[in-house]
Amino acid sequence: MELPRRDCGDELLRPGELTDIRRRLRRIAPRHDLATVIACAFDHRTRMLPFIFADTRMVPAGVRAIGSAMVDAGFEKTRIVLQQWNRHFRPSRMRLDGRVPDLFMISSMGMHLAPCLELIRDAQRIELRHRPLIIAGGSLNLYQPYEVFRAGLNGPCGADVAVTGEEYVLLNLLEVLLSLRGAGESMRAAFDRARQTGALRAVPGLVYPEDQRGRPTGELLDTGVQRLVGDLDELPDSVLGYGLLEAPGRGAGLAARAVEAQRVRRLSPISSLVLTFGCKFACPYCPIPGYNQRQHRVKSGGRIAEEMWRLHKTYGLRYFFGTDDNFFNHKGRTLEIVETLARAEFAGVPLRRKVRWYSEVTVHDTLQMKEHLPLVRTAGCRALWLGVEDMTATLVKKGQSVDKTTEAFRSLRNVGICPMPMMMHHDGQPLYSRHSSYGLLNQIKLLRRAGAVSLQVLMVTPSPGTRLYDETFSSGQVFDNVAGRQVQNYMYDGNYVIASNHQRPWRKQLNLLAGYLYFYNPLWLAVALVRSNSKVSLKPAGMQIVGMMGLVQTVRRTFGWAWRLRWGRIKRLASPPVSPFPMRGVNGEPAAHELVRLVGTGVTQISGATIAGS
Ligand code: B12
Numbered sequence: 239m240e241l242p243r244r245d246c247g248d249e250l251l252r253p254g255e256l257t258d259i260r261r262r263l264r265r266i267a268p269r270h271d272l273a274t275v276i277a278c279a280f281d282h283r284t285r286m287l288p289f290i291f292a293d294t295r296m297v298p299a300g301v302r303a304i305g306s307a308m309v310d311a312g313f314e315k316t317r318i319v320l321q322q323w324n325r326h327f328r329p330s331r332m333r334l335d336g337r338v339p340d341l342f343m344i345s346s347m348g349m350h351l352a353p354c355l356e357l358i359r360d361a362q363r364i365e366l367r368h369r370p371l372i373i374a375g376g377s378l379n380l381y382q383p384y385e386v387f388r389a390g391l392n393g394p395c396g397a398d399v400a401v402t403g404e405e406y407v408l409l410n411l412l413e414v415l416l417s418l419r420g421a422g423e424s425m426r427a428a429f430d431r432a433r434q435t436g437a438l439r440a441v442p443g444l445v446y447p448e449d450q451r452g453r454p455t456g457e458l459l460d461t462g463v464q465r466l467v468g469d470l471d472e473l474p475d476s477v478l479g480y481g482l483l484e485a486p487g488r489g490a491g492l493a494a495r496a497v498e499a500q501r502v503r504r505l506s507p508i509s510s511l512v513l514t515f516g517c518k519f520a521c522p523y524c525p526i527p528g529y530n531q532r533q534h535r536v537k538s539g540g541r542i543a544e545e546m547w548r549l550h551k552t553y554g555l556r557y558f559f560g561t562d563d564n565f566f567n568h569k570g571r572t573l574e575i576v577e578t579l580a581r582a583e584f585a586g587v588p589l590r591r592k593v594r595w596y597s598e599v600t601v602h603d604t605l606q607m608k609e610h611l612p613l614v615r616t617a618g619c620r621a622l623w624l625g626v627e628d629m630t631a632t633l634v635k636k637g638q639s640v641d642k643t644t645e646a647f648r649s650l651r652n653v654g655i656c657p658m659p660m661m662m663h664h665d666g667q668p669l670y671s672r673h674s675s676y677g678l679l680n681q682i683k684l685l686r687r688a689g690a691v692s693l694q695v696l697m698v699t700p701s702p703g704t705r706l707y708d709e710t711f712s713s714g715q716v717f718d719n720v721a722g723r724q725v726q727n728y729m730y731d732g733n734y735v736i737a738s739n740h741q742r743p744w745r746k747q748l749n750l751l752a753g754y755l756y757f758y759n760p761l762w763l764a765v766a767l768v769r770s771n772s773k774v775s776l777k778p779a780g781m782q783i784v785g786m787m788g789l790v791q792t793v794r795r796t797f798g799w800a801w802r803l804r805w806g807r808i809k810r811l812a813s814p815p816v817s818p819f820p821m822r823g824v825n826g827e828p829a830a831h832e833l834v835r836l837v838g839t840g841v842t843q844i845s846g847a848t849i850a851g852s
């Protein structure tokens with residue numbers, strides 16, 4: 239099951255509501271002098287192709303967005319710590335402005351669950367009277383908020399509250415807490431009171447251990463699906479977040495000051511930037527349309543141009559990655575953005591001379607935009623990631639075919655935009671097929687001929703919040719352990735074969751490696767160098783070098799798994815993971831985020847399977 243949809247017409251916040259709450263908080267912030275640390279959980283075992291380098295050289299937009307929202311609301315004592323850069327950071331040792339912070343927040347994706355829980359455990363070691371309010375958020379919590387709670391003596395413990403939504407939900411929570419907070423009182427005490435008086439029930443987008451008159455009930459209360467901000471121009475300024483970063487280091491605590499502005503570009507040369515959210519397709523393995531309540535949300539071209547310019551001026555940033563699910567989703571809106579970016583000028587300098595940007599799109603929409611691709615390039619775009627999945631559309635149909643994909647890739651390449659394919663390998667696809675385009679290597683060959691500059695091949699893997707999730711588990715495809723080694727969250731990244739009905743799943747694992755080796759190798763590096771006078775210049779050669787380095791790491795991390803799959807015994811799961819605690823919604827409604835529910839003996843519901851966007 240996907241996330242349930244709010245009532246029709248009630249999916250979005252009232253226009254201006256996010257702007258208003260920001261203004262209201264700014265008025266009361268000086269009375270509260272809050273200090274906040276936001277940590278980004280990161281499991282270093284996930285470092286391999288196809289994301290190697292992007293994972294540590296691009297500060298995630300989620301933590302930055304939350305940091306920006308805090309500063310914008312008037313809480314300037316805020317620091318962002320990335321486990322990507324600070325492996326030894328321990329919340330129990332953190333001090334900000336000479337004191338233990340009032341709020342400790344954690345942002346985590348699903349596959350970074352283990353370090354996320356360790357951060358929470360460590361924060362709980364802080365002496366009770368100083369302990370900050372622990373708030374968990376990020377894509378893990380959008381779909382599986384119950385994961386940040388563990389069994390304690392009195393029911394669920396761990397994080398104090400999980401935020402299952404975006405900036406507005408956090409600001410809404412803070413406004414409620416600050417309206418109840420007495421002078422000198424801790425944020426945890428204010429939270430306890432808000433919980434006991436029922437004040438938090440009116441904040442959609444929270445999950446927390448239920449408490450009735452000071453007594454834990456042992457249940458998790460879910461206040462329902464968030465309302466989304468429709469106009470992304472209402473979001474706080476993304477420039478603020480970069481000013482809060484803790485510099486990379488080996489220490490367990492925090493430095494006296496955040497990293498200097500002039501170091502940001504070297505540490506994070508690529509800047510992820512929210513441009514749009516949502517996608518009109520409904521791939522059964524993708525949680526994105528459900529999460530967005532079937533809405534397409536955009537920033538205006540003017541706002542994007544201004545943000546890029548100011549990020550460039552303030553931090554020297556030049557390369558931007560749009561965190562879009564499908565940037566070409568709506569032709570009219572896309573054209574408004576690219577036309578504005580193409581003609582934007584600041585201080586007499588055209589923006590397109592200073593910045594380059596990249597995003598994710600679909601094959602279908604690229605062809606719809608074919609005649610406008612030269613304009614897209616003029617606007618500064620130099621590479622687009624396309625969800626090709628399986629070119630023959632055997633696995634997924636979203637308007638792609640061998641001919642259409644080839645046409646889309648050639649069109650992009652002709653105007654000087656690098657096409658970057660994202661493929662999905664699955665049980666039915668052989669490594670190679672004779673006289674057809676079905677095999678993995680056949681398709682990689684076609685994509686390379688059509689101009690592909692990089693390659694992403696992931697195995698179909700169950701992903702919460704999707705329509706296929708339940709079925710993937712209940713059909714017995716998902717592995718529990720292989721040769722005694724438990725499948726852990728960090729392995730749900732598409733790089734490990736952890737769900738398959740294939741008789742020889744180890745072959746699938748080796749196929750992924752073979753696919754990469756076929757694409758990234760010294761031969762193709764030499765060819766790319768010889769052809770480097772094309773419109774996309776040295777990029778293919780550069781990607782070959784990055785790809786080969788990443789491949790070494792991928793082989794190192796996944797070859798042992800292939801070995802286990804070959805020789806070890808595979809134990810399978812019969813049902814998907816469920817919340818370890820009963821969950822309930824407000825006013826007797828079912829909990830919106832209990833996507834899997836066990837009723838009687840059978841699993842009744844759940845969400846679906848894999849991978850990123852487009
Ligand atoms: C850009 C991107 C990447 C980039 C960049 C990552 C980076 N360093 O920035 C790259 C290409 C490296 C990447 C890789 C992967 N990604 Co990715 N990626 C995205 C994408 C498209 C955008 C992420 C983003 O920046 N969004 C914009 C920010 C503002 O949104 P956000 O992070 O959700 O944060 C908001 C809320 O969650 C919340 N929030 C966030 N943190 C916190 C903290 C607190 C305290 C609070 C209160 C709130 C809060 O508020 C934020 C502001 O609105 C998303 C899809 C999407 N549209 O979000 C997938 C997504 C995050 N990726 C996903 C996955 C699965 C992966 C991969 C495993 C690959 C794969 N199999 O697809 C790898 C993992 C790599 C690794 N080692 O971590 C999944 C995660 C699913 C999950 N359950 O966690 C997503 C959600 C796509 C999907 N399937 O729906 N990804």
Ligand code: SF4
Nearest residue numbers: 517519521524851852
């Ligand atoms: S996989 Fe891509 S095209 Fe399909 S629904 Fe998700 S974002 Fe849209």
